[in-house]
Amino acid sequence: MAKTWGQFVRGWMTKNMELPQDVMMDLPRITMIGQIHIYIENHRGLLAFSDKELRLLLKQGQLLIRGKAFVIKTILPEEILLEGKIDSVTYITDTD
Amino acid sequence: MKNQWIEFYRGLVTVKASGKGIERFINALTRSGINIWNVKNHGTQSVTFKMKVEDAKKIRSHARNSDCRIEFLQRAGAPFLMKRLLKNSGFAAGALAFFAVILLLSNMVWGIEIKGANPATEYQIIKELDKMGVKKGKLQFFADNVESIQRTLSNNIEAITWVGVELKGTTYHLQVVEKNEPEKPEYLSPRHLVAKKKAVIVEMFVEEGRPVVDIHDHVQPGQLLVSGIIGKEGQTETVPSKGEVFGETWYKSEVILPLKSTFKVFSGNEKVKHAITIGNLEIPIWGFGKPEFEEYELEENEKAVKFLKWKLPVSYVNKTFREREQVTRIYSNKEAFEAAKDLARKKIKSSLDENAKVKGEKVLHQSIDNGKVTIAIHFQIIENIAEGQPIIQGDSE
The missing domain is CATH 3.10.20.310 (membrane protein fhac)
Structure with a gap:
């Protein structure tokens, strides 16, 4: 109850006070450059990594990136820069 | 993005991690503030990544906790490069030593x-x-x-x-x-010996020829002393007459000498400077500061450093500053006369042969005027007065 209340307040604040969502709601900010680079901020850690697949833990749910020839160019606690040929970016949420 | 050059400068390693908990291992690393990059997957359950050398020690415990085996594959960066350079420094040292030796040997006297x-x-x-x-x-x-x-x-x-x-x-x-090269035998043509100047004969050494004058004879220049025609009348023979005829001759020498004279002499004080010049730049090695002499003469000695047959623009310079002094010499009258006499004697000797002797001298006249000493001396000299005169065939008889 408290969590949903908090989320409601944040949602209302971002809507009415024009604050960026990623800051307010701990959502990932994903920047892609064509198919070759993907830059994800605000992740919560690596779940799986192979050259065809990268699975990241988010605050809510997971992010699944598929493609070919993946190389993690940089990895920091909350940021990751992935290089390769990206085919798809999928959100996986358990609530669905 | 990070600046890769800084990492290169500090040194970096490529690590291979394999096992089940690779992802956990990477998460643990990133959370504890260890930078990793270029994470690549190699087949199943194994990744390679790069990291700083400094962090290499820290990852062992993380690896143990996350069930991973790690392997260090490749080391790169400046520290390792330096290490290799140091290991191979022998080559560089050898090359340097080679040039140094060539340089040294090029500047030796061989x-x-x-x-x-x-x-x-x-x-x-x-x-x-x-x-x-x-x-x-x-x-x-x-x-x-x-x-x-x-x-x-x-x-x-x-x-x-x-x-x-x-x-x-x-x-x-x-x-x-x-000087004394082997003497060439003299091939003389038949000749007479005649007097060079007016003299009184003192001594005669005749090796060949017929003397026609005697000791104490007074001779005039050109007078026959030793005849080159020997033998009885009717069967004469001409020979190259040879010998020395010493006669007493007379010279008059006049000398004018100022009482006061100034001239420059070296005081004996000197200062030596050593330097190396490269192009126009001069680097002093030893001997600094300016010479404290008021007047000096500078002797500069420059030697270019040679390399094989080439002269390098580097040279060694040796400068000697010699102090010069002005000295004023003032003679008293008596001293002046003595000095003038000495000078006259020297003058006479320099104009005579080596084997001439001064027999006597007589001051004819001496005076002082306008700060100058004038002296005239008459010298009696004993010298060789003989001079060869070829006998021209035909007119001798």
């Missing part, structure tokens, strides 16, 4: 060639050169320059009249002309 001297003189010359620092295996910087070698040699060694010194590369070539 040979001294003496031409035109007999063994005795040659030995003397070598000994004299030795004193000046010209010797096989010595550095040319410490040897005197060519001109002064030439001067010293011709001054110090009696047996040579002239010596030409030339430095060709690393060899000194000496061309010597000796």
